[in-house]
Amino acid sequence: MTLTIGYYPGCSGAGTSVEYDQSTRAVCARLGVTLRDVPDWSCCGSTPAHTVNHVLSAALSARNLELAAQAGLEVVTTPCPSCLANLRIAGHKMEQPAFRDDVRALLETECETLAETKSTLQVMVEEVGLDEVQARVTKPLAGLRVACYYGCIMNRPPEVMQFDDPEHPMAMDNLLTACGAEVVPFPLKVECCGAAAGMPRKDIVAELSGRLLDTAAGLGVDAIATACPLCQMNLDLRQGQANAARGTRHAIPVFYFTQLMGLAMGLSAREVGLSKLVVNPKPCLERAGLL
Amino acid sequence: MSARTGVLTEGRELRIVGFLCNWCSYGGADTAGVARFEQPTDLRIIRVPCSGRIDPLFIMRALVSGADGVLVSGCHPRDCHYAEGNYYARRRLELLKQFLPITGIDPQRFEYTWVSASEGARWQDVVTKFTNRIHDLGPAPRMQGGSGYDELCLKQIEEGVKQGAACPCHKERAL
């Protein structure tokens, strides 16, 4: 497989979720997908930008998409759903000439051509393909019961994202099934984890993430797979807080789906950055014979 | 400026002629009226039984005689009261649209569309957009008397003839 694609790590990928970035790069390398970083990429604006000013938010994203296009990249992939949302919404809104003019005024460039954005999940399913993934699996995740948790914005709003089902997505389920895992039908796969409320209102995150953990535990899973740095942080880093607030004793490791894919493809724990996880994944991986 | 229609109401009305089939688009315009969907007032509607009844020459006559715009509307393809009248209309009208530039008439001044009897809101949208378009284009250039060419045009033809680029009839007139 030879595929070259633009890559936008996002600031989480350079900070709180280095293991997501690291495992994504490693898995892509294993799959023969060449990731070319968007040259001189800057922040997409994240939540603060679009809550304050849509034009500013779009301008930040448009700058990155234009840089990618200038570098000859038609498609840019990003692992982070928040970056994805910003980049795609910018692309969507820039189709309106009046809005594009506002953005141009801010950027002082033409924004002639913008690259298209796809989530890493979408690239895996649509560009690489489940068959190709399955063919690369050397250590099937057999015996690992996984709940796939997509988070609330991976596929929303559907008219912008144009991928998978907004209420009942199956992309990650299918990917990890291809990697040999036993994927359980997780009913809360697009529910809110509490998102950024973790800063001002820990109690909300504890409650919302706690429900997700309860439900996953009720299904008897060994692990949860996520595709979003913030979801992963709330479920993993704050699992102790949720336990403390709700009197539960969960110890469910929360992986990025790319980490699990990497393990299935024979990458080492170090290569996929397992040491960065808070809830110790070792026991469950050992039980499943993966370490 | 009327906020809803976005048309200069204090400005001069332009001459817009509409040819509407009785069964769908005339009904759609009625539906828009019953629902009080406000529209610019420029359009004058001529009712015909079917869009297939519209002779392209009617449209030419209107445009040549001073209409600033002509709008034709019929039933959606496949939904014709006369089974296939709008298919004939579609072919004739598309040909006319292609042909207009040759006559020197801006094809932007002519449009055809499909509006069913239930689509009042769509009719409002069609009328508003078309009227705005015609207002953006401004009044149609008047037909001139005499040779049918103005000074500038004649000069251009003369230039062309000198360079051997104009056709014989123009050559004759210009020389």
Next chain:
Amino acid sequence: MRIGVFVCHCGSNIAATVDCPSVAEAAKLFPDVVFATDTMYACSEPGQDGIIQAIKEHRLDGCVVASCSPRMHEPTFRRALERAGLNRYMLEMANIREHVSWIGKNKELNTGKATELVRIAAEKLRLNTPLFANQFDVTKRVLVIGGGVAGIQAALDCADAGIQVIMVERETSIGGKMAKLDKTFPTVDCSSCILGPKMVDVAQHPNITLYAASEVEEISGYVGNFDVKVRRKATYVNWASCTGCGLCMEKCPSKKSHDAFNEGVATTTAINIPFPQAIPKKAAINPEFCMKLQKGKCGVCAKVCPTKCIDFEQQDTIVSEKVGAIVAATGYDLFDWTVYGQYGAGRYPDVVTSLQYERMMNASGPTSGHIQRPSDGREPKRVVFIQCVGSRDKSVNRPYCSGFCCMYTAKQAVLTKDHIPDSDSYVFYMDIRSPGKGYDEFTRRAQEQYGVQYVRGRVSMVYPKGDVLVVRGADTLAGTQVEVEADLVVLAVGVEASKGAAHLAEKLRISYDQYGFFMESHPKLKPVETNTAGVYLAGCSQGPKDIPTSVGQGSAAAAKVLTLFAKDKLESDPQVSSVNQNRCVGCLKCTMTCPFGAIKDVKDRAGNTKAEVIETVCQGCGICTVTCPHGAIQLQHFTDNQILAEVNALCQPELEF
């Protein structure tokens, strides 16, 4: 020519934004106009009398009435002209209400526009000629499309009046959706007990020919003389000899066939009679599941059939029928509820549709009327009903209210309590819409007497937790979130036009709206007529309706058919094409473009080929007029000269010399 102009105020409908007297004043200056006035209500009795009087007094040859749309009142004013002794086609209307006063507020511009519309009407009128109708025979037979309760009612009313009825039903039995219901609101009487006898009447009525498992293939012709082709789909059973004994159903080994009648709640056999009261009670094979038809092996039914009526070689056949009128009663289908992924429909077996629940409660249904959870067969103790699934929801392009879901949900909640006395029911609703005789009392009773919990709010999601379903939603009255753990969730799925309705509308040449519902001629005054003469509507094909309204409309459509058939001969519309034989060069391009085959070629005395219009077949579209290279064939009342006169009235070349 002496023309009179009458400008209607329509109360304040027109006069509020159009200066009617000044329109009349301006009209006096138009060519040939000898009289012009404004009138309060032109269509009222004094208004019409005023027109008649003016015609007599001023010896008028024709009138322009500037008022509402000609689609509304053209027939009214034409009759008025006839009463005054003028030909009905000496009338022109200027639509200054729908096209002027109701869509613009600027009185000055409106008045100018109204004046010009009167002007073009007057210019056209100057070229009008009196036209006279021909008479033609009527085939006094009616086609009823759809055998639901609306179609049954229309068919029985017509048949009782002595009219031959052809009923075409897509499924293998008539009865429609009502046959699937357990009870009906608000009286909670048994659905099949009130519908059953009517279905039997259809089967036994000497005036009704029933084609079940059939669809309308093609329709041609016009009011009074439609030619209909009906496709009788292969059922692989010779119905002439099938007695409906059901032996084949007992022996058929393919027991996992989709059971459409039971909405997929259970499975059935590949050869089946959909339900015990089916009319006609004949077996049919579902070829998708038949082993003989799929794999060539089996044929058990053929072996056990006592009358040897199984025919695996059977093909579709086409039958032709001549009718004079058509009633379209194609009913509705449920909205595709699986688009609501958040409710888990289609994924969780214990989330069912209202119609599936109806089958589960029905004594003749697959569970013999015992409510059981599809997942484990357990009796549910807590049932949650979610209303407006596919109704009043712009996000799924169904902004309309389906009308009867509030009522059937209340009925189902009441029946749940009757079936399972120790059960609780919850209803998530947006508004309770219960206008109708005894309807609101019924929803009240559900709440007060049966203790059904009504929660005002939308449900955000349904998800499984253990073996129950958690229904999470908002209670907007209490301003909180609520979660209810339910054993069974019933979605009150909204209705949409029957599958293929739009396609049928195109065959019938009637209009339909963006949701596929057929358009009535006038939403208030002509609710069962269409704009195509001789085609009438009944039931949900026109829009969502409950049973009483559907039955009422079925009877109304029948009344319209009988009115049409009360005359032995119909008058043809004289607004048809006619050929000027002197101009015709016999190229016959018109015969090639005419959609109705209404133009034939004849030889004149010199043996030259000429076109000739068959007046009763011509529908008056005017395609031929545009096609003719010589202007020899002209559509009466819409001639080239008349339309050009209108164009000229609007556009006068301003030549500058």
